[in-house]
Amino acid sequence: MFFSSFQSVFLGERNGLSVSSVPVSRVGFVKKNIECKESRIGKQPIEVPKNVTITLDGQDLKVKGPLGELSLNYPREVKVEREESGILRVKKAIETRRANQMHGLFRTLTDNMVVGVSNGxxxxxxxxxxxxxxxxxxxxxxxxxxxxxxxxxxxxxxxxxxxxxxxxxxxxxxxxxxxxxxxxxxxxxxxxxxxxxxxxxxxxxxxxxxxxxxxxxx
Incomplete structure (x- = not known):
């Protein structure tokens, strides 16, 4: 009884107003795909000097040079590939924001390894x-x-x-x-x-x- 009187006041029935209602069948949501831009640093190739040896095993990379040896394990968001010319490229394995962040970071880490074991x-x-x-x-x-x-x-x-x-x-x-x-x-x-x-x-x-x-x- 209280709810019906409250509803009549809210809808304006007591003031002589008529309120029309439109039934809503379904609320739709638009799914928007997030496009991640390629990292400006991550897409740059890495030159490997002749005195540096590269060993690539899946997500593990070992770099050996005249000054020492370093290794790095890559997360699943990125991958490293070696082209026939000998240069290294770090690429994104999936398209996410985290992958875009990891792309530039691990490219820099890889380049530091190559420069470190060769020049220091x-x-x-x-x-x-x-x-x-x-x-x-x-x-x-x-x-x-x-x-x-x-x-x-x-x-x-x-x-x-x-x-x-x-x-x-x-x-x-x-x-x-x-x-x-x-x-x-x-x-x-x-x-x-x-x-x-x-x-x-x-x-x-x-x-x-x-x-x-x-x-x-x-």
């Missing part, structure tokens, strides 16, 4: 500060960074470290990710501060300086 990579760091210096003791890198004790870091296998003029560090090797990780761990001990620039910075790093607090004018 290096990362340069610089120590800025009074008394800041670095030295090598066997397989350890010893840093004096203003702490009460020196910082000692063991150099991982496959990475070479060279110290120049006690304030410049060169990290080199064939694995780009390992080089970047070790260089970042060195920088983490004393990141450069923005006022005087003291700390450990990459050689090509630009530090945005801040102005110090000026004294009050008398």
């Amino acid at each position: 990579f290096e990362k340069r760091l610089q120590l800025i500060g009074v008394g800041y210096r670095a030295m090598l003791e066997g397989k350890d890198l010893v840093l004096s960074l203003g702490f009460s004790h020196p910082v000692r870091m063991t150099v991982p296998d496959g990475i070479q470290v060279k110290v120049e003029e006690n304030t410049r560090i060169v990290v080199s090797g064939y694995d780009k990710s390992a080089i970047g990780q070790f260089a970042a761990s060195i920088r983490k001990w004393r990141p450069p501060e923005p006022y005087k620039g003291k700390g450990v910075k990459y050689a090509d790093e630009v530090i945005r300086r801040k102005e110090g607090k000026a004294g009050k004018k008398k």
Whole structure:
């Protein structure tokens, strides 16, 4: 009874209004296919030097060169193929957004492997500060960074470290990710501060300086 009176008020019957209703038989949904554009980086070919050996087994790739050997396992979204000319191409196995993202990423990783085992990579760091210096003791890198004790870091296998003029560090090797990780761990001990620039910075790093607090004018 309450529902019928509420319905009459809602539909305007009490005010003398007539409301017409149109029956709805079915609600339709339009399915739209998502088209993924091909990655601009992923579609570029990878040149393989003559001194590099490629071993491809399904989704596993091994790259061996004069500097070392690296391997990579590809996800199901992408695949790698070697053409008769010897170049490598990374292609999408399925058409999804994730595959489009993996396409460019694994093409870059593959190219880094080929360049790494043939030519290698290096990362340069610089120590800025009074008394800041670095030295090598066997397989350890010893840093004096203003702490009460020196910082000692063991150099991982496959990475070479060279110290120049006690304030410049060169990290080199064939694995780009390992080089970047070790260089970042060195920088983490004393990141450069923005006022005087003291700390450990990459050689090509630009530090945005801040102005110090000026004294009050008398």
